[in-house]
Amino acid sequence: MSTFYFIAFLSVFFSILVITAKNPVHSILYLILTFSTFTVHYILMNAQFLAVVNFIVYMGAILVLFLYTLMLINLNKESEPRKSNLVKIAGFVGGACFLITIVAALKAWGTSHPVVLNDPNLGLVKNLGKILFNEYLLPFEVSSILLLSAMVGAVLLATKDPKTA
Amino acid sequence: MGVADIVIKFVLIVIIFAISLVIAMYSTYAERKIAAFFQDRVGPNRAGPWGILQPLADGGKMFLKEEIIPTNASPFLFIAGPSLAILTACIGSAVIPWGQQITIGKYVIPLQVTDINVGILYIFGVVSLGVYGVMIGGWASNNKYSLLGAIRAASQNISYEISMGLSIIALLMVTGTLSLKEIAEQQHGWHWNVLYQPVGFLLFIICAFAETNRTPFDLPECETELVGGYHTEYSSMKLGFYLFAEYINMFISSAVMATLYWGGYNYPGMDWVLAHTGPAIGPLIGTAVMFAKVFLFIFFFMWVRWTIPRFRYDQLMDLGWKILIPLAIANIIVTGLWITFIK
Known part of the structure; x- marks a missing residue:
């Protein structure tokens, strides 16, 4: 459990660094560290396949x-659009309202019970594959169609229109 | 897990680490000797007999050179780049089975640091992390050539990772397991996977060349266009780490290819040899066979480097996306049909 708290602290710490870092490349590097802590979380939950796929x-x-x-x-200071103070204040108020709403919603929901898996070895490759291709075959295939449509959309955006070109 | 087990694991890790470093060191020597042979020259022959101390001299030179960090470079990331490159190169060897387990008295020594049941995916993950060392180093140098090299490395690695993953999927359909130990055990004797997956192996070796940035895929460090590519600004041992990481990667990918496709430590007639040499010595012969295969692959890497010229960038992308990926998908379909109807 103490491992979990340590890793959870690291996840939150790196995520805060992602949004506070001045340099966008630095914030991506912190995002990489955040995702690496997620991998450790998955391993702690014995979901090895998910951990490696996340990795x-x-x-x-x-x-x-x-x-x-x-x-x-080119993300220099000069090329960055100037934001007026009004926009900043509006952003702060909006974000704070959103935070309060989420906290209130979670409070109303009540504390969740700890999830107990029927089979602690569910995350191993063999068990996961059997479950996905037997019980959850339809949602699994439908999500693959969703990915395919996203891919077709990206190709469509990238190719030039032959009439205008 | 008792104290003896921990000591055995620790010794094994140290030995594998030392072996990878020594092999990487002497790969530089072998590369220069082989290049010399191909070009009808003598090659390094001054340091020690036949130039055998040349890698030590090179290492000493690297350590003693002046260390330069460019003024406008990001100092932390500039050092993190080569460190990450050498780190990701070294951790790949953890899941490779180097031989069968050795039994000495009551001690059973497995010649594999750890057998995780997603071994192949672990290797794949480490390979995909390897590009960060090049990208971070190239970006932190604050040099246009370095940046171009880094960007080329990133796009090349991502393109070839796809066909590498697809070629592994076809292999997994044959083996039915992700554990490298079980894959090695299945290829007992001469049942090597290359007999069932020749196209998959061809795809894998091409992608391995691309992932290790070896010629003909060494566009990230293409001298004629980019000065030195991502390591243009690097000097002293930080440059040494980049060059060293390439040789360790070559060693590890040779070991992975030998394990996945060429039977690993298995060889025809191994049962007879094992029965006659006993459980303490027999597995070591298998390990020697494994290393012989690895050395053959390393030689093949060098042979190709001094034979085939570098691709142009568009040719590289065409090969990756228009030839290798369709071929890999066709290979998966054919493998599926073969498993369903014939096997």
Whole structure:
């Protein structure tokens, strides 16, 4: 349990650094550290497959692309759009309202009971695969169609219209 | 887990670490000797007999050179880049089975640091992290050439990771497990996976070349266009770490290829040899076979480097996206049909 609290502290700490870092590349690097603490969380919950997939997909691919994009964009102080104080105050008030709403909602909900898994080895590859392809086959396939449609949309945006080109 | 087990694990880790470093060191020597042979030269022959001390001389030179951190570079990230590169290169060896377990009296010594049941995915994760060392170092140098090298490294690694992952999926359909130990055990004798997955192996070795930034895929450090690529601004041992990480990566990916496709420590007639040499010596012969395969692959890496010229950047992307990925998907389909109807 103490391991959990230590890792949870690190997750929160790095996430705060993500939004407070001045340099966008630094904040992506903190985001990578945040995701690496998530991997440890998954391992603590004995979800090895999810841990490794989080490691490969998020840390190894998606964040590399984030870093790639940010390195190419020129994010100097001069090119950054100036925000007036009014916008900042409005943002602060909006964010605070949102925070209060969420806290109140969680309070009304009451403290949740600790989740007890029927099978603690559910996260191992073999068990996870069997569950996904037997009990949850339809949602699993539907989510893959969702990903496919996102991919088709991205290709459509990237290709130039032959008439205008 | 008793004290003896912890001591055994610790000794094993130290030995594997030392072996990877020594092999990486002598790979630099081998590379220069092989290059010399291919180009009809003598190669390094001054330090010690046949130049055998050359890697030590190179290492000493690297340590003694002046350490330069450019004025406008980000100092922490500038040092973090090479450290990350060498770190990710070294941790990959943890899940590779180097041989069968050795039994000496009551002690059973497994020749594998840890057998996690997602071993292949762990290797894959470590490989995908490897690009951060190059990217962070290239960006922190605050140099246009370094940045271009870093960006090339990132796009190249991501493109080739996809076909590498797809080629591994076809292999997993044959083996039915993600644990490297079980995969090695399944290939007992001569049942090597390369016999069932020749196309998968071809895809994997091409992607391994791309992931380790070896010629013909060494565009991140292409001298003719980018001065030195991502390590243009690096000097002294930080440059040494980048170069060293490349050789360790080469060693680890050779070991992974030997384990996944070429039977690892298995060889024809191993049962007969094991029965005649006993459980203490027999597994060590398997380990020697494993290292022979690894050395063959390292030689192959060098052979290709001094034979095939570097790709152009668009050719690299065409090969990755238009040839390797469709081929990998076709390989998965054919493997699936084969498993369903023939096996």
